[in-house]
Amino acid sequence: MKKVYIYKLFERFWHWSQALIIGGLGLTGFEIHGSYNLLGFQTAVSLHSILAWAFLVLIVFAIFWHITSGEWRQYVPTTKLLKEQFMYYIGGIFRNAPHPTNKTVYNKFNPLQRMIYLGLKILVIPIMVLSGFIYLYFHYPKFGIEFDSLQTIAYIHTFGAYILLAFIVAHVYLTTVTGVNTFSSIKAMIFGWEEMEDEEIKVVVEEEMEVALKIIKSKLHAGETRSNILDTALEEVEGKLGVMRETFFRDAISNSSAGYFCISKEGYYKEVNEAWLSLYKYDSRDEIIGKHYRLSRSEEDFRELEQTVAHVLQGETMSHGEVKRICKDGAEGFHTLTLSPVYIDNEINCFEGFIIDTTAKHLAEREMLKKKIRIAERQKKNDE
Amino acid sequence: MKKFVSIVLIILFFGVLTDVMPQEKTDSVRTFPLVNYIYKANRNTSPSVDHSKFEILKQDFEDAHQLTAACLSCHTERDKEIMATSHWNWEREDVLEGKGKVKLGKKNIINNFCIGVSGSEATCTRCHIGYGWKDKSFDFTEPTNIDCVVCHDQTDTYKKGKGMAGLPDPSVNLSYVAQNVGTPRQENCGVCHFWGGGGNNVKHGDLDVAMLDCSREVDVHMASEGEDMSCVECHKTEKHQMAGRVYALSSENKNRATCIQCHTSKPHQDEMLNDHNIRVACQTCHIPVYAKQNATKMWWDWSSAGRLDEHGKPTHENDAYGNHNYLGIKGNFIYDDWVKPEYYWFNGLANHQLITDKIESVPVQMNSLYGSYRDKGENQASLEPSKIWPVKVHRGRQVYDTINMTLIQPKLWDKEKGKGAYWTDFDWEEANRLGMEYIGKDYSGAYGFIETEMYWPLNHQVSPADKALQCVDCHQRKDSRLASLTDFYLPGRDSNAFLDGFGVIAVIGAIIGVFVHSILRRIMRRKCFFQKESNE
Structure with a gap:
């Protein structure tokens, strides 16, 4: 179970103040409508008018925020998965079927939500605000702008x-059914962080990696130097777009045993990540940056790797099979690796890749082999 | 930072809340703006002139005319002012819708109390500011016919004699009265305006002799422990022309005494309340009930009049509260006190059922107040949009000509029996004939009794602010004070059954949907769980 940062501060402030204001408007509004006596008519009217103004101010801020942050895109309607989402609510949800859509910071609303919220934003709320202010300021037919009767306005309102x-x-109910726990969606709306199942996280990570890579690519094209590009890019993505840096992204990589490295075309380490360091049992980057990769290979593996690197430096992306590594303390480990060239100014400048640890698997296989040999020997003995 | 923001928001929210909660009403503290008014405490009330020092007033007046001549010897030209007033002429030229300019007033109007003065002037003109108007021969141009002291007496010893056509009672010491004159007080106005219709508070319902000495509850302006205002402080008077008019007689929207002349058009702190005045008269909220101290007449049925006892004297009965509910000369009455007004749209214009008008609908509208929600003042004669007004409606039944289909002015009073007055001879036939003959109108000889309604917009007996109507008195579903004004949408009172039905179904539908959905989820989940287990 992990947490993902979905809702930003203003967004949460906006949501809850809007909830409070609409709640207040509803409470006082239905009193004005004559549905009950609670606060007293006069108090209800004054509060309703004040809340109306507060709501208008909030709307102005919210519109500004939606435009400047690009969040308005969240509300662009889509028919993709619309039916699936609907079917999920009336069918799949009962069978514990997986949610057809995932909530991410880039796409926090499912297609149904998009449609409904858009409807609220461009239809219901504007109509309510408009009819409300007409109700408030043109309630007496007199000279000037006027309406023959309040009736139509009141009915619309x-x-x-x-x-x-x-x-x-419906909204409150649905928040309790779609999260990991009953209140996880509400908690997310309060604190910004949404709890998610590991499966969901995977999707989120993929999506966010994609974005991170896109950003790196655009930066590379823009001609920035390679140094620390990945880290700054990741940091930016993590920070700005809402992945919790330490506990989430790093974990995701180290848990899957994936180490990252970047090596200059001359063969010197330029950049490694924490996972790489732990796999190679180094304590800090300083111990390895600037060293040749020959250091971590046996003589014969190095020659094999050199050939592969040569291919990569020609522009190929390679997936290397299992290799043996020599750690700082001289111990051996095994991993598979991928290698891909890094272009700077349309020239291959260095190569990078991810390594995935297979030591455990390798050792297990070795033990199995030993066991097989022992069994075979025992059988031989028995036969004799 | 976040905490700080939320604390600020919470403080703001409660700040706003306390701001809009109705404040504890501190009625004794004047929080409203006031213009054109000097508080009693800041006023110099000592008279500028001591009339007891004038030799001309120290004489023994032979008659009241002589007294008037003495007044006019100093106050020259005042007679001309008086003669231009409706208090003197008992008529005034007003434009009535569909009738053009009409000279109308107490002199010739028909009401549903004592019907009209014609033929009975000698008793009715006890409330005229003149001497000797006993019949049509009265000279309205004779200055010494003016009664100055009925309005200006400060001694409370002056009174007009019964059936004496406005002349003073022989017991009055005219010299004493003449030496003690001043600005009219409540008592001077009240002697007629409280007692109109033949008894205290009978006609208006909001003008009661009790207001001479009353609590704030009854009349916040005239309360003894308060400002104890006199009538003329609101009914401002210039050249003897008094501001204010009563729509039992008036028809045009001019020269009215208003609340805003002192209270301004923005007396409330709450703008929403001030806005109400665009379409709601001040009186509507601030006169929540009338006839607070003494009962007023709500119903007068002339048709049962004429019941006599074995001596030929008219009988009378009282109700449980000591008010007449039957008089042999007048018929049946219903009195009521602490009455909730009825509410009507009113733009300051009225019409009247004249003696010459055909009866076209029943109940006959003795006077009709014009106005409607849609009347926004396009009517040039009224200028202002119609407002909702509190009104006393006096209903009754009175004689009419069943063939000519007009109301009848009967001769009601005479000094002596046998002269055909109804109150002495109890013969409608003869009273009708003589009355109509007196005013020169046609009478077919066939009469009946017809239901009538008369409208009295309320202006007096204003309650203290904390006793004013509250929002929900009108803005509520049931028992709204304005239940009868159905030509507009009133928030809180009005709703659309179809719309509310739809809304309630939508919300309840959503709740049921949620309920069913969550139950289904629970049941289905359990099933899935068991299935998984059995599969394993």
């Missing part, structure tokens, strides 16, 4: 209120 009330019922 009341209708919208019922629609919003029904929405709130």
